Amino acid sequence: MRKPGLTLAPQQARSRESLNKLLRAAVEVLGQQGVAGATIPRITAHAGLTPGAVYRRFRNKDVLLQTAILRVLEDQAKFLRLSLTVEAAAEIPFATLAEQVINTLVVSYRSNARLLRALRQFLQENEGNAFWRKATKLEMLSFEHLVALCVASGREIKHDDPRAAAALGLMMVIGTLLEVVVNPGDVKLWKGLLPKDDRTLKSELTRSFLSYLGVERKVR
Numbered sequence: 001m002r003k004p005g006l007t008l009a010p011q012q013a014r015s016r017e018s019l020n021k022l023l024r025a026a027v028e029v030l031g032q033q034g035v036a037g038a039t040i041p042r043i044t045a046h047a048g049l050t051p052g053a054v055y056r057r058f059r060n061k062d063v064l065l066q067t068a069i070l071r072v073l074e075d076q077a078k079f080l081r082l083s084l085t086v087e088a089a090a091e092i093p094f095a096t097l098a099e100q101v102i103n104t105l106v107v108s109y110r111s112n113a114r115l116l117r118a119l120r121q122f123l124q125e126n127e128g129n130a131f132w133r134k135a136t137k138l139e140m141l142s143f144e145h146l147v148a149l150c151v152a153s154g155r156e157i158k159h160d161d162p163r164a165a166a167a168l169g170l171m172m173v174i175g176t177l178l179e180v181v182v183n184p185g186d187v188k189l190w191k192g193l194l195p196k197d198d199r200t201l202k203s204e205l206t207r208s209f210l211s212y213l214g215v216e217r218k219v220r
Contacts, residue, residue, distance in 0.1 A: 018047075018049060018053055019057060021047040021048065022044070022047050022049065022053060022054065022057070022064065022068075023064075023067060023071055024047070025043045025044070025046040025047035025049075026038065026043050026064055026068035027068050027072055027115065028046060029042050029043045029046050030068070030115060030118045030119070030122075031114045031115030031118060034114070034117070034118045034121070035065075035121050035122050035125070038065065038118070039061065040054050040064070043064070062126075065122060066126070066131040069119060069122065069135060070134055070135060070138065072119075073135055073139060073142075074138060076142055077138050077141045077142045077145070080142050080146070081145060084149060086148050086149060086152045087152070089148075089150075089152040089153045090153060094150070094153045094154045094155070094156050094210075095206075095215060095216070095217050097149065097150065097154075098150070098206055098209055098210055098215070099202075099206050101149070101150075102173060102202055102209065103202050103206075105173065105177060106177065106198055106201055106202045107198075109177040109178075109181045109182060110181055110198060113182050116178075116182045117182050120178075120182070123135055123136070143167075143170065146170055147167045147170060150162075150166035150169075151163050151166055154166060154215070156213075156214075156215045156216070157213045157214065157215060158213065158214030158215070159213060159214065162213075165212070165213055166213065168212075169209045169212050169213055170209075172208070172212070173208075173209055176205060177205075180201070
């Protein structure tokens with residue numbers, strides 16, 4: 001006689017695999033097609049599954065996208081905490097840390113610009129609901145970790161409140177990236193006014209960030 005539960009583990013593994021495929025596909029299609037174009041047929045085709053795989057797990061497309069986005073934000077927060085601890089940041093010269101953080105932000109925003117644009121739109125469309133509160137809390141956890149890294153490294157910061165200064169400085173950097181990289185509008189209007197390439201953008205953002213915090217940038 002077959003013992004109860006013998007096939008449960010393989011079934012659960014297949015179910016988890018299908019769920020992971022769906023969530024990855026939802027994020028990829030969202031980044032490629034935007035919110036309106038991230039339809040269930042497109043997502044399931046991208047995942048190699050049928051639409052029934054969505055409806056067995058999610059009430060509708062919005063719930064699927066909410067789940068996928070929350071996973072992305074959770075993974076981001078976890079990655080940031082593991083990639084650089086506050087203790088490790090305390091051993092890094094502040095100018096070096098600032099350059100590394102800003103370089104990473106520019107690369108990430110540039111490579112994920114379409115996904116970030118769709119994500120921001122979806123968050124705005126859900127403003128105030130439970131999903132929005134969870135998502136903004138996760139975003140804040142990631143942001144607060146960046147601030148904590150700056151404070152730990154920033155013994156040279158010349159400000160009465162280093163934490164507030166680091167937070168505002170990072171907000172200015174991120175705000176610039178949202179305007180220049182994620183939602184640039186008609187780039188022809190800005191021709192000649194913005195950095196000519198991402199290398200220059202990184203350099204100027206780092207210069208501005210350090211200058212605001214009163215930290216001297218060592219010339220190499």
